[in-house]
Amino acid sequence: MTNDRLKIGISACFFHPDGERKAAPSKTLLWIEQSTAHWVMSEGALPVMVPSFDGETFRGEVSVQDYAGWLDGLVMHGGADVWPGSYGEQPLRPEWHGDRIRDEYEIALVQAFSAAGKPVFGICRGMQLINVAHGGTLYQDIRTQKPGALVHRDAEIYDLNFHQVDILGDTRLAELLQAGRHKINSVHHQGVKDVAPGFVVEAVSPEDGVIEAIRHSGGPWVAAVQWHPEFHRPELGVIDDTPLLRDFLAAARTARNRP
Template identity: 40%
Template sequence: MSVRHDARPRIALTACILHEDPDRRLFKGKALQFSEQKMAHAVWRGGGLPIQLLDLREREALEQAIAASDGLLLQGGADVAPSSYGEEPLRPEWSGDAVRDRHELAAVEVALALGKPILGVCRGIQLLNVALGGSLYQDIQTQVADSLVHRDWHQYEGIEHGVRLERDSWISAVFEGEQFTDPETGGPGLLTNTIHHQALKQVADTLEVSARAPDGIVEAVEDIRGDRWVAGVQWHPEWLDGSEVGGPHRSPGNPVFERFIDACRERASGK
């Protein structure tokens, strides 16, 4: 489906899921599917129209919904299940959400087949890597020596670190003129939030690493060539809107969504 030149591209947001919980006071025993509010706002600010991609457990529904959209956005949320990349969980609490994985893996497959641009955010970059044949660290602190603290429940989005950008990458181009110079490398960099304990381990063969944290953790990937536009970031740019904890001293998030939605608009119009 193509959009009118003056219409906003329709961006399918994969749903975050709260599974059936008999002890939850609201919608007791019912499964909930939802979007985080700032993600929806970020898509709108970037020029798109956010559309919720619900998991109806029907392949036909998934195919029709993505065909009627101009791009796919994989939201953050629960851990990716180790079983989705052929591993057993190192701890029970790292078992992840295999139900959501199945839905999103299928969504990536459909979007790629239809030539729709894809953006993955936090969990989304991890799911994207798994969908394309890569694997994950189940827990950075456990599996990566001398790593930074990438998640602290009590500080949550208050934690930040620099991100080193690869020259000539999509993310470097997105932030041209808004970067700071990395003091260690002298190259381009960003200052972002960090709210994740999993990370890319074996990067999928088709993906190129376009940014890393100072400890080497992958922070952005891309596959932007020919008929494919696929990218992901490990931080949460939707929360970097000027109202975040500590004030707007970090690199802004809007450029990430603007570039993604521009790609969706270009593909929809046949450019």
């Protein structure tokens, strides 16, 4: 029945006005990727884009806590770079300035959903933001700051850029997807540097040690992967992420049924 379907929030991507338009109001667009919504829907859940709670057009009393109370879980998906100021650094290059406004919005989401006892799952930027929200840091650019690293983002082939990942034993991810070496896609130039307190590493790139999955080791259910499970198709020979999605949705169901 529709009323029994889980309602899963998806954090919005932002398209900001260019600053040249003088007429008010300036138009900011919020959007989600179709593939992420369809990934959530593939197991029967209802995706809901969570709007921002700030900006010159915001009115009323609806809050992030209202959404955290109403929805059953949260997916943080990919998009713009994280602003280095969110983890206490200055941009090394102008093009790596990221999106401070989106960072503030998503950090508030992570905090509100965790406080409400709802699970949070991160994809790509979502993993980086989760790490930063809990006190970790990032490589602003893997190729620049980690010499000898693989090409983790190839703009020409985008989601068809693949490499191997080692899922570490004695982790929840290993229980779900099996420990050992697997094939994943890779669409990122930033990555986790210092892991946030309270988090464990669940997967790494075997060739350069780049962190590919993290999980909160206690308290709120928070987990994330650096690859894009919503792009994975069996015919490409990549790992089947379905157990990962089902585990997240099971945690959302548990949170819904909790007294």
